[in-house]
Amino acid sequence: MVATAATSAFFPITSSPDSSGSKSKKLGNGSTNLGGISKPSASYGGLQVRANAQAPPKINGTAVVMTPVEGFKDEDAVSPPPPRTFINQLPDWSMLLAAITTIFLAAEKQWMMLDWKPRRPDMLIDPFGIGRIVQDGLVFRQNFSIRSYEIGADGTASVETLMNHLQETAINHCKSAGLLGDGFGATPGMCKKNLIWVVTRMQVVVDRYPTWGDVVQVDTWVSASGKNGMRRDWLVSNSKTGEVLTRATSVWVMMNKLTRRLSKIPEEVRGEIQPHFMHCDPIVAEDSRKLVKLDDSTAEYVRKGLTPRWSDLDVNQHVNNVKYIGWILESTPLPIVENHELCSMTLEYRRECGRDSVLQSLTAVSDANVGNTVNVGEIECQHLLRLEEGSEIVRGRTQWRPKNAERFGKMGRIPTQSA
Numbered sequence: 001m002v003a004t005a006a007t008s009a010f011f012p013i014t015s016s017p018d019s020s021g022s023k024s025k026k027l028g029n030g031s032t033n034l035g036g037i038s039k040p041s042a043s044y045g046g047l048q049v050r051a052n053a054q055a056p057p058k059i060n061g062t063a064v065v066m067t068p069v070e071g072f073k074d075e076d077a078v079s080p081p082p083p084r085t086f087i088n089q090l091p092d093w094s095m096l097l098a099a100i101t102t103i104f105l106a107a108e109k110q111w112m113m114l115d116w117k118p119r120r121p122d123m124l125i126d127p128f129g130i131g132r133i134v135q136d137g138l139v140f141r142q143n144f145s146i147r148s149y150e151i152g153a154d155g156t157a158s159v160e161t162l163m164n165h166l167q168e169t170a171i172n173h174c175k176s177a178g179l180l181g182d183g184f185g186a187t188p189g190m191c192k193k194n195l196i197w198v199v200t201r202m203q204v205v206v207d208r209y210p211t212w213g214d215v216v217q218v219d220t221w222v223s224a225s226g227k228n229g230m231r232r233d234w235l236v237s238n239s240k241t242g243e244v245l246t247r248a249t250s251v252w253v254m255m256n257k258l259t260r261r262l263s264k265i266p267e268e269v270r271g272e273i274q275p276h277f278m279h280c281d282p283i284v285a286e287d288s289r290k291l292v293k294l295d296d297s298t299a300e301y302v303r304k305g306l307t308p309r310w311s312d313l314d315v316n317q318h319v320n321n322v323k324y325i326g327w328i329l330e331s332t333p334l335p336i337v338e339n340h341e342l343c344s345m346t347l348e349y350r351r352e353c354g355r356d357s358v359l360q361s362l363t364a365v366s367d368a369n370v371g372n373t374v375n376v377g378e379i380e381c382q383h384l385l386r387l388e389e390g391s392e393i394v395r396g397r398t399q400w401r402p403k404n405a406e407r408f409g410k411m412g413r414i415p416t417q418s419a
Contacts, residue, residue: 131172138278139221140173143239146214154403156209159329159342162246163204163322166234169220177276189268194257197230198352199321202250203284204345208243215239221278225251228264230273233283249282257316260352287346291395292364294384299362303331304388306359318352324394328383331361332398336379340400343378348395358388377402 131142150161174180179187186196210216217239225231229251236246254263265273292298306327314320324347329337353359366380383396 133176139219140176141219142169144216146210146212148212151212156211160322160326165218166248169218170232173220179272187269187272189272195254195263196257196316197252198255200251200253200349202347204248205284206246206343208245210245222276223278229253235283247283249284291348291397292382294362294364294382299364301331301333301363303361308355313355318354324385327361327385328396331363336400341403342398343401344399346397350392353393360386
């Protein structure tokens with residue numbers, strides 16, 4: 001009430017026109033004057049409102065004094081509405097306040113659901129949700145969980161599974177860096193010139209194979225390799241313990257997708273990829289030994305009639321390079337596979353093959369005592385994958401160590417750029 005009184009002092013009260021709610025008894029044009037006694041002013045919540053004073057009515061020039069009407073009581077008059085003030089003219093804010101409260105509660109819920117873990121300043125979140133860029137934007141990192149369908153008879157992940165992880169991170173690295181054009185793993189400049197990347201050489205060292213349920217962390221980065229090549233390295237480790245599992249390095253060149261010929265790196269493409277190069281040494285020391293060319297006279301084990309299926313082809317319509325590894329191992333002697341595990345591999349890709357190709361897998365073992373592999377240490381094999389008509393597809397060399405042998409993996413880490 002005090003607030004209403006105070007507000008009325010600042011906001012004058014205007015009388016409303018005649019309404020049905022105001023039924024004060026009037027005779028003539030004047031207000032009632034009962035025997036010269038002024039009528040008490042109406043009280044509204046402590047506010048005294050005085051009726052407007054007017055001259056007494058006259059008839060034929062003679063003043064008329066009104067007498068009280070019998071039976072008329074002041075209570076019979078209907079009270080007028082409360083005076084219009086600033087406060088009671090405000091709109092009903094309850095609905096607006098309820099809407100604002102609902103919005104704030106929803107925002108608070110979303111805020112609590114966000115991951116606010118502190119991150120290093122050199123770590124950028126990948127907008128595609130498939131990994132992240134680390135180390136000043138030059139290294140791509142992605143985690144993989146080893147699935148049940150990715151392990152082999154030994155209960156560990158197969159080498160093809162590891163190679164697929166390497167390939168996947170290479171593509172996702174290009175995507176996260178904004179270098180992925182319309183092609184698969186090709187930059188926008190490469191797409192304009194119908195260029196694609198093809199791998200020419202790869203070295204892989206496996207210190208330990210992950211098992212079902214393990215989560216592996218794959219780091220990859222690129223460097224220059226000569227004038228017209230690019231080197232890509234990988235470091236695979238256990239995401240929980242940090243133990244290094246696999247190290248790999250590879251060399252890539254460009255090939256024209258239409259002519260299937262190797263191409264130099266155009267300046268436009270060089271400008272796209274060069275800012276992402278790290279200046280560092282390969283994660284795996286280069287094995288400079290020349291790979292042996294096998295033939296029918298030097299190969300000890302031959303597997304013929306290998307043909308690619310439709311699912312073995314990639315988007316460039318040639319056999320995926322990971323498939324070649326499976327074909328190479330097709331001719332590896334079974335006693336070696338049963339009692340040893342692949343610990344290192346060097347491959348040279350010499351030619352692509354399509355879906356209509358028929359291939360042969362040739363293998364020669366450096367130790368002739370293959371039948372007694374249980375008591376033999378590391379074994380080295382030479383491999384060749386070729387078309388039936390003789391054209392070489394892949395040359396390779398593999399090293400095998402006894403299963404369950406005590407081994408100490410080399411501690412690896414992401415290299416820092418050299419000055």
